[in-house]
Amino acid sequence: MNNLPGHPSEYSANQPSSDNLLWQYVQSLNPETVAQLSKPELEVAQIMEQNLRGILGNLPPEHFGMTITTSRENLGQILASAMMSGYFLHQAKQRMELDKSIQAMHSS
Structure with missing residues (x-):
């Protein structure tokens, strides 16, 4: 980038x-x-937060003052990855809701 x-x-x-x-x-x-x-949907936001913590590190903020330095290219890649993960999770949540609806229709 x-x-x-x-x-x-x-x-x-x-x-x-x-x-x-x-x-x-x-x-x-x-x-x-x-x-x-x-x-934002709460479940998706929680998973995204965990994902970004995994990428950036998971030090507790109350004990560490952390500064992250990166290039524009790397920041762009992190942003693109986060956006794609969010899109995927949103689609997965929609699919889960559709599956639940179909199962509810079949059981009634």
């Missing part, structure tokens, strides 16, 4: 933002929808 002026990132180098349909869709959403989609 390179955010220097005149150096596009590896993800955007081959595609202008005007061709990114997902970005266009997100920009078209109304603020209420964005606010609703932005609310």
